Amino acid sequence: ASLFSGQGSQYANMASEATSSFELIQKTIAAFDAKKEYDLANKIYPKPVFTPEDKAILEKNITNTEFAQPAIGSISLGYYNVFKNAGFESDMVAGHSFGELTALCASGVLSETDYMTLAIARGKAMGAKNTSGDAGAMLAVKAASEEIKPLISAIDDVSIANLNSSSQIVLGGNTESITKVKALLDTKKYRSVLLPVSAAFHTKCVEHAQKPF
Numbered sequence: 001a002s003l004f005s006g007q008g009s010q011y012a013n014m015a016s017e018a019t020s021s022f023e024l025i026q027k028t029i030a031a032f033d034a035k036k037e038y039d040l041a042n043k044i045y046p047k048p049v050f051t052p053e054d055k056a057i058l059e060k061n062i063t064n065t066e067f068a069q070p071a072i073g074s075i076s077l078g079y080y081n082v083f084k085n086a087g088f089e090s091d092m093v094a095g096h097s098f099g100e101l102t103a104l105c106a107s108g109v110l111s112e113t114d115y116m117t118l119a120i121a122r123g124k125a126m127g128a129k130n131t132s133g134d135a136g137a138m139l140a141v142k143a144a145s146e147e148i149k150p151l152i153s154a155i156d157d158v159s160i161a162n163l164n165s166s167s168q169i170v171l172g173g174n175t176e177s178i179t180k181v182k183a184l185l186d187t188k189k190y191r192s193v194l195l196p197v198s199a200a201f202h203t204k205c206v207e208h209a210q211k212p213f
Contacts, residue, residue: 004095005076006099008196012062015079018079018082028074029074044071063196065127065197068198121213125210134176135199136206138171138172138194139192140169142191144169148171148185151188159173159203161200161202172203173203182194
């Protein structure tokens with residue numbers, strides 16, 4: 001089985017050793033750039049910096065939805081092509097969020113060209129600002145959904161965005177509300193962490209992207 005990641009898994013210099021070692025991954029990144037002049041290689045593999053402030057800027061650049069989704073897409077497909085080239089065949093594929101597109105490509109439902117077109121279009125649509133101007137935030141919580149639902153019921157514009165497992169969920173909503181939820185859960189001793197994403201995916205905060213995409 002092949003499982004493909006979604007947004008939030010990206011970081012500057014991801015898969016650097018694999019990309020240095022396999023021309024197939026380099027070609028996949030270049031193919032994305034040929035579709036749209038992102039200069040994606042330099043966004044994934046930026047020039048070295050040496051201060052925490054500059055490193056934070058690099059991470060913010062690759063977290064930007066418009067670039068993050070093609071970046072994840074190029075690395076994921078590049079890895080898969082390396083495995084295929086070595087003789088690997090998937091009996092089944094699945095993807096988390098953005099990774100669903102990669103799974104469709106790996107399964108043969110989408111051609112690589114169409115996959116790249118869709119990945120770029122998805123990133124652009126979801127990266128656009130919504131009418132409120134607040135893209136929202138996401139919070140991973142180590143707890144079952146039944147435990148958390150009563151706690152968030154009184155806080156507006158927060159919902160369960162992901163049911164990752166029976167003991168881990170992700171909440172999404174506007175930034176102010178997620179900040180309140182984080183503070184509340186901290187007082188209740190729940191483990192939670194803000195995710196490195198540029199919007200509250202799987203919530204009303206990205207509803208504006210549906211029709212354009």
